[in-house]
Amino acid sequence: MIWVIVLGSLLVIGLILGAGKIKVGLAWDDLEGIVTFQYLFFRKRFPLNKSQGEAQRERRKHQEEEKSDGPRGEGFSFASIKTIPDFFPAVRKFLKLFAKYGKIARLDFTGELGTGDPYYTGLIYGLGQSVGQFVKSLVSRFEFNLAPNFEKEIYHFTARGSGEIRLYKLLLIIFVTLIYLPKKQVWQLVRSS
DSSP, rough: HHHHHHHHHHHHHHHHHHHHHHEEEEEEETTTEEEEEEEEEEEEEEOOOOOOHHHHHHHHHHHHHHHHHOOOOOOOOOHHTTGGGGHHOOOOOOOOHHHHSSSSEEEEEEEEEEESHHHHHHHHHHHHHHHHHHHHHHOTEEEEEEEEEESEEEEEEEEEEEEEEEEHHHHHHHHHHHSSSOHHHHHHHHHOO
């Protein structure tokens, strides 16, 4: 009799989790953004806004700290940069499975980038185009438009996206992604932080 109650409860919970879809929306314009999360009857909006003055003060404070401290070698490691390609299979698997089991209604990124130095602008622009084409190969509804500005310093980005996925499929995707993560590098990153 107890097993009927336990299995019945698990079945009801499973049906509730499987019946609804998680819907997530993202809207980002420069330093202001909002994420909308919806599941069954629950809907929550999370603003990611910071006022312009507050963000500029934080940026100036961070730059002054870097100048006063000089070059730091404690938190930065070339070994951690060399491990970045080891994470590509896990990210690729996550995006492939999410594109397969989830529904991406809209995903686009537009922006203008200028660092003030043509070398760094070209370098970041090339890297951005590579990442954009990689994501576009996995998600067909992805639009990526990044314009370089080699003359002046400008950072203007706009991103919009929305999608939905069932909860049990999302849990399955996360589980499969964890299997593809390089365990040795993850433990090294956890220990170093």
